[in-house]
Amino acid sequence: MRRTALLVPLAVAGLLLSACGGDDDTTTPTDTGGSGSGATDLGLISDGQLTVCSDIPYEPFEFEDADAPSGYSGFDIDLVQAIADNLELEVVVSVTGFDALSSGTALEADSCDMAASAMTITEERKANITFADAYYDSLQSLLVPEDSDVASIDDLGGKKVGVQSSTTGQIYAEENAPEDTEIVEFPGDTEMYAALQAGSVDALLQDLPVNLVHVEDGGFTIAEEYQTDEQYGFALKKEGKEALVGAINEQLQALRDDGTYDEIYGMYFTGE
């Protein structure tokens, strides 16, 4: 369902772009004759393919979807798909653990051209990997059982809150929860949610869209939402991907301008 809903606006967007993209930029889809040469210009690890590393599943940012062209859907993947469509590239998804992505190892080793895995842009990370322009403002939230007496982050004193290691949620919890809060780190949402169900932790602090998936399951509710000044970005190798970073940024802007970004955003986050 989601997929068909997406394909139409994407096709329209593609047409619009090719119709109005008559400038002399090599990365616009009007440049159909040179998709091969365009690909080499971008420094891709295999011609004509945009190889994307992602730690899957992390619904709704990335998850398996047999109906999608790459075999995966989600906010990150659909954005990448739209970018790749405009660049006339085929998306190949390589499922990779978050460690290998956020440490930059998979990128340095040329396992993939870029990482699209709900990764927070931080100054520390910028020292060793390149981020394309931010594509998502991180909204955090606190998930608690429906009968919980935790109504805000200030009630967490003396309680345990589950976070995912090395994420915005962890940073936010460390900076804003009361001193005596015990912050328990988990490798992923699967374990965090199991821990909350098991009562091993009293609340989960992580991406709002991910928590919303759990609210739909029932029994849990969002106690609080947080605006952070953190953003997510696609990550690329520090050196040698300058052309691709430029192309991605250009396409991100184009997708924002023509409304495709809002379409994809609405599909996953605002339930439209």
Next chain:
Amino acid sequence: MRRSTRQRLVRLGFYALFVAVVVLVAVSADWERLQRSFFRLDIAGEQFPDIVVIAAKNTVVYTAIAFVGGLVFGLVFAVMKLSPIAPYRWLATVYIEVFRGLPALLTIFAIAFILPIALGVRVPGGAVGAGVLGLVLVAGAYMAETIRAGIQAVPKGQVEAARSLGMSPSRTMVSIVLPQAFRLIIPPLTNEFVLLIKDTSLLYIAGTSVTTKELTTFARGEASTSSNATPLLVAGVLYLLITVPLTRLVAWLERRQARAR
């Protein structure tokens, strides 16, 4: 050519081959990229002292608890497996087969999450307690088989002699059989200890906090924060600093014992 000369030449050839391979690897490796991704001294420096006083310390503590616990479980189930009473044997067989057959990661996951959801049972010590109990169960299953093999390797004459001296079966087991069995199984038990050190890296699945992280979890977090794999390499070196002296010590003990025999 004399045979000894030829042998010497062949050996020289093998030395040359070895050197050639080492040189080839050293020359063809992209040292600059390697250094940039894995050997950043500034990032390595930032890991200290936490990686030692928190992470490595926790690794050793968890391993020690899991080993001692595993030894107790192993001993009990080994004796049960050799028991003349059938239900005891069955129970031991089921325990050993289940926890030797399940991946340690799944066992830890089960103790940490499935047990409290299903039965409301909560292991003391929180996530770490649950994780270490999972390791104890796994180690116990392996050690039970090792100890059983050790017990069975003690010559039958020893038992017969003890029994004919008037020792009870349990006294025979405790003061005649087990001491000799343990001497036989020191090498496989060392192996188990080293495996356990590395298995503590699976505790992350149960959840960790700042003070309960072991080496791998600590290094993964730091690698992610700094976007560089150097912390993982530092952790690797620390693992070797723990395991190698230990295995050398046991090898030395073994040699000494062999002489004493």
